[in-house]
Amino acid sequence: MTKHNRISSEPTLGNPSRRHLLTGSAVALAAGGLAGLSRTTFAGEVEPAAKAVAGKPLPAYVAWKDPASMIVHTSSTLETKRSAFGTSVITPAEQLYIRNNLPAPDASIIADRDAWEVRIEGVAKPSTLSLKQLKGIGLETTAMVLQCSGNGRGLFPTKASGTAWAVGAAGCVVWSGVPVRDLVAALGGVTDGMVYMTGSGGEKIPEGLDPKSVMVERSVPLKAMGDALLAWEMNGAPIPLAHGGPLRLIVPGYTGVNNIKYIKRLAFTLEQTDAAIQKTGYRLSPPGQKGDPSQPSVWEMAAKSWINSPAPEAGVVAAGQTLIKGVAFGGVNAVKGVEVSIDGGESWQAAKFVGPDLGRYAWRQFVLSVKLAPGSYTIASRVTDVLGNQQAERSVENTGGYNNASWRDHALKITVA
Amino acid sequence: MTKHNRISSEPTLGNPSRRHLLTGSAVALAAGGLAGLSRTTFAGEVEPAAKAVAGKPLPAYVAWKDPASMIVHTSSTLETKRSAFGTSVITPAEQLYIRNNLPAPDASIIADRDAWEVRIEGVAKPSTLSLKQLKGIGLETTAMVLQCSGNGRGLFPTKASGTAWAVGAAGCVVWSGVPVRDLVAALGGVTDGMVYMTGSGGEKIPEGLDPKSVMVERSVPLKAMGDALLAWEMNGAPIPLAHGGPLRLIVPGYTGVNNIKYIKRLAFTLEQTDAAIQKTGYRLSPPGQKGDPSQPSVWEMAAKSWINSPAPEAGVVAAGQTLIKGVAFGGVNAVKGVEVSIDGGESWQAAKFVGPDLGRYAWRQFVLSVKLAPGSYTIASRVTDVLGNQQAERSVENTGGYNNASWRDHALKITVA
Structure with missing residues (x-):
């Protein structure tokens, strides 16, 4: 066990008096990359090395996240993989995205x-x-x-x-x-x-x-x-x-x-x-323009849904009966229903919500069983909230790329064979 | 980093080809006890050593549990500490109890x-x-x-x-x-x-x-x-x-x-x-008698509730306005209400459910704000389900000690000063 590790260069990991053997070593390895190694994930399972090291390693201050669930964009921006979203409504801490505007305090x-x-x-x-x-x-x-x-x-x-x-x-x-x-x-x-x-x-x-x-x-x-x-x-x-x-x-x-x-x-x-x-930040500025206080601030979320499965990254979908699954939420309003299209928005079918309703600010899981013949499909989802607001086909483009709730932008192209 | 670790003696940890440096070392340390060491918990925080090593160390196959939340009775029986139960309705995997009748498969x-x-x-x-x-x-x-x-x-x-x-x-x-x-x-x-x-x-x-x-x-x-x-x-x-x-x-x-x-x-x-x-197992046998098929099997749960806070193990409670918090569930039925007593069951006050209702099989968090003067109190809770079934004062004692839902047995004695 070496004493040389990278923890000393990580300002967010805190109090030196509480850095000890296991923490230091485990964090150092995580911070230094796990190439060629397996590791125990939060769920206690041993992950094959190939799965654990896809992409950049987890930053030290979030070394406790599940590496198999995360896309590491930068040390302050970590995204949950679409394939990691389960169907249990809640998102475990180990899978939750990270976006920090400043480094975390000590x-x-x-x-x-x-x-x-x-x-x-x-x-x-x-x-x-x-x-x-x-x-x-x-x-x-x-x-x-x-x-x-x-x-x-x-x-x-x-x-x-x-x-x-x-x-x-x-x-x-x-x-x-x-x-x-x-x-x-x-x-x-x-x-x-x-x-x-x-x-x-x-x-x-x-x-x-x-x-x-x-x-x-x-x-x-x-x-x-x-x-x-x-x-x-x-x-x-x-x-x-x-x-x-x-x-x-x-x-x-x-x-x-x-x-x-x-x-x-x-x-x-x-x-x-x-x-x-x-x-000037977090303003809905017309593309190319800088933010200023006259423009709307990024506050309330819009009604939005998307499909998590099947997804193109999981490869070709087997022909036959398929469950299309996703999440839908209404921003500040509860959701009333969600529809799914398998033809790029030409026609829509009502999907079914599954699981407990955790209240107006939560998302709901939805599922639709469809029979898919071999071919190419553009699958999309569209939520409606209790006030009748329907998820927009297009969201207003803006300099910061905020508030994209467009169902068309979120559509997925899948191949069935 | 030593190659000698205890993982080889743990039959439940699986495939030797996927045991590598970090896993082996971290698990070995966990299995071998963490006396004097701090460690990174599932929530990513560095826990002081004293907190992490209270009681027995976590068994290797559940080394990913949060040690500060668990009481290790044996390698197959781990209990969540009363103080670890939060108020977010769900129990994270890292805090959830373990009871295995046989060792987990490979x-x-x-x-x-x-x-x-x-x-x-x-x-x-x-x-x-x-x-x-x-x-x-x-x-x-x-x-x-x-x-x-x-x-x-x-x-x-x-x-x-x-x-x-x-x-x-x-x-x-x-x-x-x-x-x-x-x-x-x-x-x-x-x-x-x-x-x-x-x-x-x-x-x-x-x-x-x-x-x-x-x-x-x-x-x-x-x-x-x-x-x-x-x-x-x-x-x-x-x-x-x-x-x-x-x-x-x-x-x-x-x-x-x-x-x-x-x-x-x-x-x-x-x-x-x-x-x-x-x-013969999991039968409600009269005390002293062995189990046999003529006795009721342990199947449905009874309506039950208990108080998580304040608890005697947290020490003396400060006099004044205090929130009494706990959980209540109805077994196979949804809950209708829950009452709290601060005088050992002499009188009861309706508590308030907080947080989302996750359905008939989930528990609900409850809270009651009471003003406590210095003294000793016996605090208890009693749930009623939608069919009017009230949590029992006493549960039927049985050889196996099963199905204890007695509100009196679950009452807590606290000191207020």
Whole structure:
């Protein structure tokens, strides 16, 4: 066992006093690549080496992810493979995508989770509360699609800058924490006239940079407070550091960036923050134009669905009865139904939802059994929410490649033989 | 890095050709104990050594479990700590209890999951089907409380033989697979007159033993077929070997032993199997008497609830407003309500369910906010199902210590200061 490992170059792995033999060695191997090696995955199985090392190795701070489930774009952008999405509604932490605007803070912030403090402003009684105190105020558990604003960017007809996500920058996750509305009530209510809920992340700002230019601070409309949580638990366990633990603002129905990790300040404000990530970033800018505050901010998600199986990457599909499976969600609304087309959108058949309904912000699994003769097919899905909003055929292209919910862009070409 | 590790003595870890550097070393350390070491948990955090090594180390075949969440009774009996149960409804695989009647088969059975075969008998067209074929027949996803028949055994007033589980031999898990009713329909239906559904596990029978004396083969009433699955997925990932992958019979509402791991044969039968685990095992025998077929078999679960927080093991509770949290389920029926008592059952208050309702077989989280003055309290919970069945004050004591759903036995004594 060598003492020379790469952990010392990984600033996000935290407290040197808690780095020891097994952790250091395992993480170092993960960070250094596993070429030619097998490894034990989160599910406890021994994966053949070939499967485990396809693509880039997992970054050290998320070495606990299942390598067979992930596409590593960069150290801060990891996508879930389409083939890794199961049919159990929820997405396990080990398969969930990663998108960080700044490196995660030092792991020392999760050494004593209950000691984490958040400042609440724009209420009658502005206060600083510890996580331990928040736990005494109220409890709610919400299942929610967590989706990167840029999920589907790689499917737009015109290439946009940024990670070319297909469908895997999304997952359905269960969060547990205190409802923001209960917290606000305990502090005397929101100050009259406030228009936005503004959350600030606890990431460390790299030295020499103007904080406003890189800080993760986002404003959402005040109405989003209704179902928002300050959450400390994800899928039944304390929120992993890479996903925003010890405390994350959860804004159900809003894209990932609005769900502030390591939240250290929650303020009700008159104006949107002037941090660049809000002012010019995450705007729906006409292609070629830069972002500015006059353009819509990337907030609520649109109704969207896609097919996970069969998929072209799994190869030729055997002719005969086939189950077409996928996921469908309504953004801020519950879903009513989903249709599937096997002829590129010429005709549609109603698919069946399977599994428990986890609420309006969750996705639902769907399945349709079809008989496929040999040939080529373009398969697509289209969801309708309870308000009658139907998933769009086309999404509006924009400089950032945000909010692609186009059913046509998400259609898959498969071969049946 | 030494080549001498304990993996070679672990028959359940499988194929030597797929044992390599990282796996071997990590597993060996896990199997050999982690005294004085920290380790990276499934959630990717570095756990202090003291927390990770409390109690016995994790057995090698479940080295991927979160050590901070588990109580290791023996290599085949691992319990979830009460403090590890979150409030997100589902129980992550890394926290889920383990109870194996026989060692898990060799991991080679999950090298090609789709190739696993199951024999279906007692139907018009008896057939052997591969997992790949099953996946084409139908799909259902069911959230379910998986609970060992002996969960709560350690809380009975009279000590029964077997693992002294408190509340942690249970979890709420999402399964995905083919409905048995769809499978049976595809095979022409159940043969007339059959009374039981009998599942046989694929565990290897130790040499020199009468197979009937140790094999895992259980019969349940035919009606249980209605919601049963042959499942290949748990919580969104292929079922881990330790939990019965690649294929497990799921009988919602029935205790753990009836959910046959590594299922290799599913038969509709006139009689219950004469395997010892059915004939004399898992019977509700009067205390001191041996099991025999005249006694009730351990099948359906009873309505049950318990409190996870505050718990005596977490120490003295601070006086003031406190959230009492727990889980409640109805066995084969959905739950209607749950009450909490802070005076040992003298008086009860209705608690509030929180989080999504995952269906009749799932548990629900509940919470009640109470103001506690300094003193001693006996806190208890009592669930009522939709048919009006109320959780019993006392469960019938029996030789095996099965089916303890007594609210009084599950009450907790806490100190408030």
